[in-house]
Amino acid sequence: MTSFVEVGGSWSTNEDIALCQSWVNISHDPITGNKMKFHHMWSKIHGEFCQRSGSIRTEMALSSRWKLLNKALGKWRNALTKSKANIQSGQNLTDEIIQAQMWFGAMGQGKKSFVHFHCWEIVKDCSRFKIIPTGSPVVMNETPLHDSTSTDSPLDFPMETESPFVPRPPRPIGRKAAKAKRGGTSTNECVQLLEQIAKSTSLRMERDLKRDEMDVAREEAFVIQQQRAQEEDIADREMKIMAMDTSHMSPETKAFWKLRRRDVMRRKLFHDDGPSNTDWLNDENH
Numbered sequence: 001m002t003s004f005v006e007v008g009g010s011w012s013t014n015e016d017i018a019l020c021q022s023w024v025n026i027s028h029d030p031i032t033g034n035k036m037k038f039h040h041m042w043s044k045i046h047g048e049f050c051q052r053s054g055s056i057r058t059e060m061a062l063s064s065r066w067k068l069l070n071k072a073l074g075k076w077r078n079a080l081t082k083s084k085a086n087i088q089s090g091q092n093l094t095d096e097i098i099q100a101q102m103w104f105g106a107m108g109q110g111k112k113s114f115v116h117f118h119c120w121e122i123v124k125d126c127s128r129f130k131i132i133p134t135g136s137p138v139v140m141n142e143t144p145l146h147d148s149t150s151t152d153s154p155l156d157f158p159m160e161t162e163s164p165f166v167p168r169p170p171r172p173i174g175r176k177a178a179k180a181k182r183g184g185t186s187t188n189e190c191v192q193l194l195e196q197i198a199k200s201t202s203l204r205m206e207r208d209l210k211r212d213e214m215d216v217a218r219e220e221a222f223v224i225q226q227q228r229a230q231e232e233d234i235a236d237r238e239m240k241i242m243a244m245d246t247s248h249m250s251p252e253t254k255a256f257w258k259l260r261r262r263d264v265m266r267r268k269l270f271h272d273d274g275p276s277n278t279d280w281l282n283d284e285n286h
Contacts, residue, residue: 011065013118018053019045019062020069020122028126069119076114077129079103084131086190099190106193238264 022045027036036044046059083100105112123129241264246254
């Protein structure tokens with residue numbers, strides 16, 4: 001299979017998808033996933049990635065790309081968690097995604113919007129990317145229905161660039177505390193975030209307007225400069241015509257330059273409004 005990507009080029013969406021699929025299949029294998037060493041894991045991921053995408057990227061390139069995707073996907077999980085905790089009755093999935101995007105942008109360190117939705121659909125069910133609810137767990141016969149104490153495999157990380165141990169998720173807060181937080185701090189933080197976004201938008205629009213005004217001013221200055229240069233060029237040529245020595249020229253050449261001088265004087269005196277009505281312009285000895 002021929003490669004469609006040059007080494008070191010930009011990553012395409014299809015490559016990101018193939019990388020996430022390969023990472024999930026190899027690192028979350030129920031038999032060998034938890035016992036695999038880093039270098040062995042990325043060797044197998046690299047083999048499956050090349051088979052899926054036809055790319056010739058190196059193992060180190062895959063590891064570096066996964067480090068970026070891992071960071072963005074982790075931020076998106078945290079943003080979705082905050083959005084789900086802050087969503088109000090009557091709001092739909094669109095409202096939840098909009099709030100999540102605002103939280104994602106407010107977290108800083110990287111892009112302001114999350115764009116790797118294809119990758120998220122692939123990894124969202126993995127233990128490290130699962131969204132942990134902030135409410136109290138549902139209990140039946142003294143046994144929680146959802147176990148939130150599972151940890152990730154050490155193979156979730158790039159080649160020896162991060163610690164293989166994942167901290168235990170924090171204990172969920174109580175129902176009353178969650179309601180109080182939703183009605184107070186979360187609402188205030190959302191309002192502050194919206195105000196910050198509006199301020200940033202206003203500043204960006206003002207900056208763009210000033211840049212457009214400067215561009216217009218530069219274009220006008222350029223046009224004026226071109227006009228002045230053209231006028232100076234015409235004046236220089238007219239000066240040479242008027243100063244031309246015709247004493248040594250043939251009668252035909254003298255007649256030619258006489259007409260040129262007459263045209264120059266017509267433009268100077270009458271702004272090219274018509275033929276001259278002065279006797280001296282028609283003087284044969286001029």
